[in-house]
Amino acid sequence: MLHIKCPHCGMRSQNEFSYGGDATVKRPELNKEVSDQDWNNFVYNRKSLRGKHKELWQHISGCRQWIKVERDTATHEIFKTAKAHEDI
Template identity: 45%
Template sequence: MLIIPCPYCGERPELEFSYGGQAHIDRPLAPSDLSDEEWNSYLYVRANPKGRHAERWRHIHGCARFFNAVRDTRTDHILATYKVGEPEPEIPA
């Protein structure tokens, strides 16, 4: 089982969390001004890297807050977690 360190509550088992997709996706300021292709890209196109990936998570059975995590998709290892609004931390290779 994956242990995820919530930046608000500390380490908890994976079962307490819900995955929320790629982190740092900004909603368009004027969605109605976007073309169909731009709107489609915003809704559906996401990075799918092999390696480090910034993700959004929610601690649904704890503080109920959203936070970001950097996870290595090859090993499923959580490299860092941080609060929404904070920059992605520098993690040495």
């Protein structure tokens, strides 16, 4: 079980969080033309990285904030965590 540092609450066990996928994906802006390819990339296409991965977690049984986590997908090492509006 991972030990994740919520930037709002501090160190917490993984079972308080739920995983939210790749944090680098940016939703295309509303009311703008989006090509099929770009839209497909946004909705479906994700890299299955081995190594450092920036990802989203929600502290669902805690402060309910979405946070950013940089984690090694092979070793589960967590390098840093950040608030939703911060860059990681």
